[in-house]
Amino acid sequence: MASRAGRLQRLFVSFALLVGFSFLLNTGSSAEAESVLCGIGKNVDSNIANVEVSHEKRDYNGQSSDWQVNNYQYLLVTMKGTVDNRDSSIREGDFFTIKLDDRLRPNGIFDEESVSALIPTLTTTVDGSDVVVAVPDYNPTTKTIRYVFTDYIESVDSLDFMVKLADYPDLKRATGNGTYTFNSTYAGTPYSYTYDVLWEKPLPAPSEVTAKEVRQTAMVTNVLISEDGTQNKYTHRAYARFYNVADTDGIAISYTGTSPYTAQTRLKVYGLRDEAADSFGADASSLEDVTTKFSVTVQASGIKLESTVAEAGYTRFMVELVNDFDPNAAINSYLGFSINGGQAAGTTVNIAKESLMAAAYAIGNRDEVPCREVRNLEITKVDADDASKKLAGATFEVYRAENGAAKGDPIQTVTTDQSGMAVVESLDLKGQYVLVETAAPEGYLLDKTPVKVVVKDLDKGVPTVQLSVQNKRIERTDFTASKVWVGGSDERPAIQLQLFCDGQKLGDPVTLKDGATSYTWKDLDKTDQLGAAYQYTVDEVEVPAGYRKSVEGSVITNTFVEEEPPGKIEEPPGGNTENPSVVRTVPPASAVKQLPATGDSAVYLLCAAVIAASLIGIALAQARRNRD
DSSP states (O other), rough: HHHHHHHHHHHHHHHHHSSOOOOOOOOOOOOOOOSEEEEOOBBBBEEEEEEEEEEEETTTOOOOOOOOOOOSSEEEEEEEEEEEEETHHHOOTEEEEEEOOOTETTTTTBTTTGGGSSOOOEEEEEEEEEEEEEEEEEETTTEEEEEOOOOGGGGEEEEEEEEEEEEOOOOOTSSSSEEEEEEEEEETTTEEEEEESSOOOOOGGGGGGOEEEEEEEEEEEEEOOOOOOOOOEEEEEEEEEEEEEOOOOEEEEEESSSOOOOOOOOEEEEEOTTTTTTOOOOOOOSSSGGGGGGGEEEEEEEEEEEEEHHHHHSSEEEEEEEOOOOSSOOOEEEEEEETSSHHHHHEEEEOHHHHHHHHHHHHEEEEEEEEEEEEEEEEEEESOOOOBBBBBOEEEEEEEEEEEOOOOEEEEEEOTTSSSEEEEEEEEETTTEEEEEEEEOBBBBOSSSEEEEEEHHOOOOSSEEEEEEEEOOOOEEEEEEEEEEEESSSSSOEEEEEEEETEEEEEEEEEEETOOOOEEEEEESSSOOSSSSSOOEEEEEOOOEEEEEETTEEEEEEEEEOOOOOOOOOOOTTSSSTTTTTOOEEEOGGGGGOOOOOTTTHHHHHHHHHHHHHHHHHHHHHHHHHEE
């Protein structure tokens, strides 16, 4: 790793000195091996403390007040911060982010698909050797750099770092000259700067030029180097304006350079109307392609396109050349413009061999983004007495483990399917977890014992590790209800019995008919899923007419209640004068208390006896007093 870093740094220095165009090289090492599964870690922007961001404009051709978009001007942005890992929460694969303004691109003209290799890796020095701390992973669509930590971060409590990035305007989004404020975010900390962006120095207005002449500006806008080295292309754009030309004047556009013009070379000429900006940064899709209005002559050193002002239909043009190049040689690319074979203007764009070699080496040897190696955990729920019987409906909450116990909130919840399986995704290969069963399969006891999972112990070098978990079936029981009849007819009415479990109806009522006197509910759960015994009871849905009900345990007794014939109240003499047909019923004689009739002789005898007894008592009391 150290030799690779040194070589890249030396190439970078040559690049900066010879061309004046700079990018920051990746100096980390490649990952040791490709893992079975890589999991995306968590965003730890909140763990980055003491964030400081600053910038300065770099210009190798002298300082200028404007930010000129060319091969040698860029903004060097420096970010400093401290990784706070005192709680050991940051793991390999976790990352912090740098979100660039959508109108910026890192590392200038290099194609964004390969620019990750050119963004600097974060390193530190341990015992005199460079150690990779975090590797950049750039997304050109979102303009976001994720700095993904290696496992080194797990060995430190805190770490100070500094990263330097080269910002350039994005030709596709910051189009045209003007004042721009760019807003980016560094580990959650916003930072902005404002510049007058100048894609090229404005060409003179037509009123400022009196002679027949042509003026132009140009630059290389993109360099693509594929990782396997099979595709290496650069894009050279130029803008030209012809002044004081007549319709009959001939105009020519030519290319010459170190890279030959071949069948794979693409050269397009676009016409710009008056409302279009004077810029090679114009959006080609909004312009008219007038390439076919030029005659083409392929020469040994390049190509020449010729037309007249009238035939071309324009006096302002944007030319785009896309050509192959050899990364082991310099690029010298010239786009020229002339009038009637005489007055001419053009610019040669150079990119030094050392810079291309450095970029090709970095892209071809790019760092692997650190991987938090993970495994998927496949849980199979089986019957404790028959492992071939798979059980659906078991729900588990998955927790991270600390000292063998569940920590914090569950990170996932899974339920076994009809095949008895549930999959917990992306568990750290180095991690320890606890499974807590929260719902058991129907008919089975809930296993309340937490299941400890050490992923490494289950690993067999494949993406999925497996774990079998048992459930004991709830013991079964029967419940019999009996019916007892007391009195009444031998022909018994049909009745319905309702079973209750812990006071709640269980199932539909059953019917006893044709003299049946019992019913047995079979294969009932003896306990709930936590092992608490169920209490089964029974009741009669509706008591038959003429019977009263009593329940003792599982026995229901119906006792016949005899009805006594009703009595009649004799009408007074003369009968019921109001309605002689009405017969008034009275309760049975046994239910009416009989009072003695007025004038009954028994009353007089009873009174005489009481009086006599009282007189005798008084006489006896008087005799005692006399003796005393």
